[in-house]
Amino acid sequence: MDASANLVQAIGLGKQVETGEGMLVILDDINFVVAAGASVALLGASGSGKTTLLGLLAGLDRPSSGRVLIDGQDLEALDxxxxAQLRAERIGFVFQNFQLLQGLSALENVMLPLELAGAAEPRREAGELLARVGLEKRLGHYPNQLSGGEQQRCAIARAFAARPSLLIADEPTGNLDPHTGARVIELLFELNQARGATLVMATHDEALAGHCGQRLQLQAGQLV
Amino acid sequence: MLTRDWRGGELQLLAVALLIAVTSVSAVGFFVDRAERGLARQAAALIAADLVVSSAAPLSPAFAQQARAQGLATAQIRQLRSVALAGERLQLVEVKAVSPGYPLRGELRTAPQAYAPDRPAAGIPPRGEAWVQPRLLQALGLEVGDSFQLGEQPLRIGRILSVEPDPGGDMFSVAPRVLINLDDLPATGLLGQGALVNYRLLIAGEAAAVQTSRANLALQLRGGEKLLQARDGRPELRSALERAQRFLSLAALVSVLLAGVAVATAARRFARRHFDTSAILRCLGATQGRIARAFGLEMLWLALLASTAGVLLGVAAQALIARLLERLLLVPLPPPSWQPLLPGYATGLLLLLGFALPPLLALRQVPPLRVLRRDVPVRAARGWPLYAAMLVAMGVLSYWQLGDARLVLTVFAGMLASVALLALAARLLILLLGRLRGRVGVAWRFGLANIARRPGASVVQLVAIGLGLTVLLLLSTVRNDLLRDWRRSLPPQAPNHFLINVQPDQVAGIRAFFADQGVARPVLHPMVRARLVSLNGKPVSSHDYAGERAKHLVTREFNLSWAARPQADNRIVAGRWWSPDEQGQAQLSLEAGLAETLGIALHDRVGFRVNGRVREFRVTSLRQVDWDSFNVNFFTLVPPGVLAGEPASYVTSLYLAAADKPRLAALVQQFPNVTVIDIDAVLTGVRRLIGQVTRAVEFLFLFTLAAGVAVLYAAIQTHRDERRYESALLRTLGARRGVLLRGLLAEFLTLGALAGLLAGLAASALAWALAAQVFHFAYRFDPAVVAWGVLAGVLLVGAAGWLGTRRALNQAPARSLREAL
Structure with a gap:
């Protein structure tokens, strides 16, 4: 396989943490690649290490062993x-509990990544994105004035704002009722396709995983 | 639970705040207690003993034996008037014959020559020798080493007597002192029939033994024998110490109140972090009462531990203060007593009860449903009981510290007004900020949004920080003004000599003398001796009064003086000063303290016997006199012309530099009857006192500063978790460290600058009120205070904010996110 076509490469990835009772192995020797434009479902029971793996892929945390390459760039080689710069330019996030900044309005939340990436017209672009997710009438509202589904739509708009090549989603429907969750997923895949991004999504929803082209199953810190 | 919560951080802050409060309260408590008792010893120096038995007849030797049996030290004095003879010249003298051990309290100082530097005397004059005041040398034309005749005994002048602790009687007495050995007295033959001798037994020692001895002696006294006990020390020392004590107490109180704010802030955060614990406990079946008890006990332990540490630190701190003040009193300070322990512990408990418990009680109200849904709101503790508890705690603590309702009210009114104004101004400023944020970059928008998003919390923070800064600024301004005022009250050229007994026909000559010497141009005040005989037509006697000071005042001679205008250091507090056309009328202006002691009111008629004739005056004004100025001042003043023709002498005070002192020799040669009194020693003592009190005040100021910083830190820590979480989230979204740092700085600097601005204005207003109401000095508005406020706010809040959040900046975002969630 051509290395340049692989957007994400995990090589011998391991994560251990020190606890009172000795070392706890969370991830052990994880190896996989994700091709650019692919969509991957990361499946596993609660505590299997899904969120930790996503954190490592995005460079939010550092592995105990092994390395992660994004578009050929070794994250360990960066400070x-x-x-942070790499995330600003190439990675978008959708979280289970939305993670919108409470002090900023919906519009300001979506503007944030645009501004961090140095976009020319952050306000206009953010407005368009919010219209795209159906929140054009709620630009000035604060997160606590939005419903759960609205917050997640706002978060999706924010995730795609800076045109990331990689979208990382951590149980995006975990906090939503099935109906709202289905609408959000629709939107997520629609935007993903439209923008040609690569999607890595952690979930334990088999139906949701069925939408994805590739499945990775985690069990007790190992890929099975 | 205590140890587990300790790691949470809020408890540490609670403990530090308590520690600061308890330490400063007990340091001041211990110190004031010691200084009070030290001052009592100082007062003892004025009678050269703790207790004196005085009589016109020989005292029973049993008195001294009993005292010694109780482990007390004793000494004897015989005092009489006699005449010293040298060749053809005669001089009336006050003879004081003393036994070894004199003085039991205070210090005797002598010099080898007149007006030469003196030093403490070792013991008393040896037999055959006399130590005399320089006036005797002038009068008899003698030098040190010459002899004179006292009764039948020749005495050699051994040294010049410069300071005796117990001059007794009238400072303006004309007869110079002659101090001799008690064993020489019989040989003079002055103790014959009809001699007016004052016999005194001096007693000193442990306070308890002195009290026992006093009680014993009181039962044995015969007619004509009286007991004197050290009461009131030197008034100029007392007034300086009282002001110092007031300021120290104020500083301590402010530390306590600031610590209270820090405690309240930390307790709120502690409560918030324990919502989940409480919810789980309630789910598991714990009752509200049980939860309240659990947290209550935890706080009680904390209060006890922190108070114990605070009291111990207080003991150490007062030792430092006492060292600073060691040479302030001529006697060493007595060791600390354990009395101030109580206020220390009480402060710790009250602070927690009043400031920490109310927010903690909200924990009882946590709905168990929170276990399932974290966003279930927790009803905050009800507002008014919370504030009422704080107010009551503050009131009790303040009154305890200051013991002065008026000062407490001033401080309180000031604080409440500041809080209200700060809150109002903070709200307005936050509204303004909200409009501003659309026009700034991402970092500043984030920072400003942080302030504007929680208007309630931001107002609380602004008020807490503003209050802390207000108090710090206030204290530093008041402190500077107060110290400047003190120093000004005793300028380097304060009068250090008094000239008394100047005759009316010598006034012009004296003025000319000093004009020729180019030294000073003294103002000479007339005075006429008078005795108080009646009040509103009724005769006055010492039996009419209970207080010793009043009894003493009634029996002593008053010096009536006259003046057309009041002196600059006098302030009319009741009635009014006479106008020029009222000159010659029988009006009287009394010093307010004297009027109070003697129970004389405005418009009363006061009768004085002047030169054998009773003259009646109506009190038309009361004056407050600044005795600290060391200018000549009079208790009793009348308009010019009333006492024309009465036998008057003149008195003046003037400053002479050390180099100019020898000119006095020429003065006394030209005017032999004029008496020169040198108060340089007293002045040096007072100057040293002011210097030392200044240092003590500055030392205590450090505690207040620490309390203020604790408040700032607590206020900033309130939202530490949210800040860390948000920082992590921003980093996840790709914000670099610089952007985050700018955002946080934007928030803290804005907060700091706003709080500083408000604090500067509030402190200026409060300083003005305190200056006018409590410390009585003129206040000038100083714009620099506001500038300092803004600067201090920006620096302190910026530094504290950076310290509190820098970890979030340096940590991997996944870790911060996990910790925060």
Missing amino acids: EDGR
């Missing part, structure tokens, strides 16, 4: 600010 904290370098990784």
Whole structure:
């Protein structure tokens, strides 16, 4: 396989943490690649290490062993600010509990990544994105004035704002009722396709995983 | 639970705040207690003993034996008037014959020559020798080493007597002192029939033994024998110490109140972090009462531990203060007593009860449903009981510290007004900020949004920080003004000599003398001796009064003086000063303290016997006199012309530099009857006192500063978790460290600048009120205070904010996110 076509490469990835009772192995020797434009479902029971793996892929945390390459760039070769820069330019996030900044309005939340990436017209672009997710009438509202589904739609708009090549989603429907969850997923895949991004999504929803082209199953910190 | 919560951080802050409060309260408590008792010893120096038995007849030797049996030290004095003879010249003298051990309290100082530097005397004059005041040398034309005749005994002048602790009687007495050995007295033959001798037994020692001895002696006294006990020390020392004590107490109180704010802030955060614990406990079946008890006990332990540490630190701190003040009193300070322990512990408990418990009680109300849904709101503790508890705690603490309702009210009114104004101004400023944020970059928008998003919390923070800064600014301004005022009250050229007994026909000559010497141009005040005989037509006697000071005042001679205008250091507090056309009328202006002691009111008629004739005056004004100025001042003043023709002498005070002192020799040669009194020693003492009190005040100020910083830190820590979480989230979205740092700085600097601005204005207003109401000095508005406020706010809040959040900046975002969630 051509290395340049692989957007994400995990090589011998391991994560251990020190606890009172010795070392706890969370991830052990994880190896996989994700091709650019692919969609991957990361499946596993609660505590299997899904969220930790996503954190490592995005450079939010550092592995105990192994390395992660994004578009050929080794994350370990970058410092904290370098990784932040990389995220600003190439990675978008959707979280289970939305993670909108409470002090900023919906519009300001979506503007944030645009501004961090140095976009020319952050306000206009953010407005368009919010219209796209159906929140054009709620630009000035604060997160606590939005319903759960609205918050997640806002978060999706924010995730795609800076045109990331990689979208990382952590149980995006975990906090939503089935109906709202289905609408959000629709939107997520629609935007993903439209923008040609690569999607890595952690979930334990088999139906949701069925939408994805590739499945990775985690069990007790190992890929099975 | 205590140890587990300790790691949470809020408890540490609670403990530090308590520690600061308890330490400063007990340091001041211990110190004031010691200084009070030290001052009592100082007062003892004025009678050269703790207790004196005085009589016109020989005292029973049993008195001294009993005292010694109780482990007390004793000494004897015989005092009489006699005449010293040298060749053809005669001089009336006050003879004081003393036994070894004199003085039991205070210090005797002598010099080898007149007006030469003196030093403490070792013991008393040896037999055959006399130590005399320089006036005797002038009067008899003698030098040190010459002899004179006292009764039948020749005495050699051994040294010049410069300071005796117990001059007794009238400072303006004309007869110079002659101090001799008690064993020489019989040989003079002055103790014959009809001699007016004052016999005194001096007693000193442990306070308890002195009290026992006093009680014993009181039962044995015969007619004509009286007991004197050290009461009131030197008034100029007392007034300086009282002001110092007031300021120290105020500083301590402010530390306590600031610590209270820090405690309240930390407790709120502690409560918030324990919502989940409480919810789980309630789910598991714990009752509200049980939860309240659990947290209550935890706080009680904390209060006890922190108070114990605070009291111990207080003991150490007062030792430092006492060292600073060691040479302030001529006697060493007594060791600390354990009395101030109580206020220390009480402060710790009250602070927690009043400031920490109310927010903690909200924990009882946590709905168990929160276990399932974290966003279930927790009803905050009800507003008014919370604030009422704080107010009551503050009131009790303040009154305890200051013991002065008026000062407490001033401080309180000031604080409440500041809080209200700060809150109002903070709200307005936050509204303004909200409009501003559309026009700034991402970092500043984030920072400003942080302030504007929680208007309630931001107002609380602004008020807490503003209050802290207000108090710090206030204290530093009041402190500077107060110290400046003190120093000004005793300028380097304060009068250090008094000239008394100047005759009316010598006034012009004296003025000319000093004009020729180019030294000073003294103002000479007339005075006429008078005795108080009646009040509103009724005769006055010492039996009419209970207080010793009043009894003493009634029996002593008053010096009536006259003046057309009041002196600059006098302030009319009741009635009014006479106008020029009222000159010659029988009006009287009394010093307010004297009027109070003697129970004389405005418009009363006061009768004085002047030169054998009773003259009646109506009190038309009361004056407050600044005795600290060391200018000549009079208790009793009348308009010019009333006492024309009465036998008057003149008195003046003037400053002479050390180099100019020898000119006094020429003065006394030209005017032999004029008496020169040198108060340089007293002045040096007072100057030293002011210097030392200044240092003590500055030392205590450090505690207040620490309390203020604790408040700032607590206020900033309130939202630490949210800040860390948000920082992590921003980094996840790709914000670099610089952007985050700018955002946080934007928030803290804005907060700091706003709080500083408000604090500067509030402190200026409060300083003005305190200056006018409590410390009585003129206040000038100083714009620099506001500038300092803004600067201090920006620096302190910026530094504290950076310290509190820098970890979030340096940590991997996944870790911060996990910790925060």
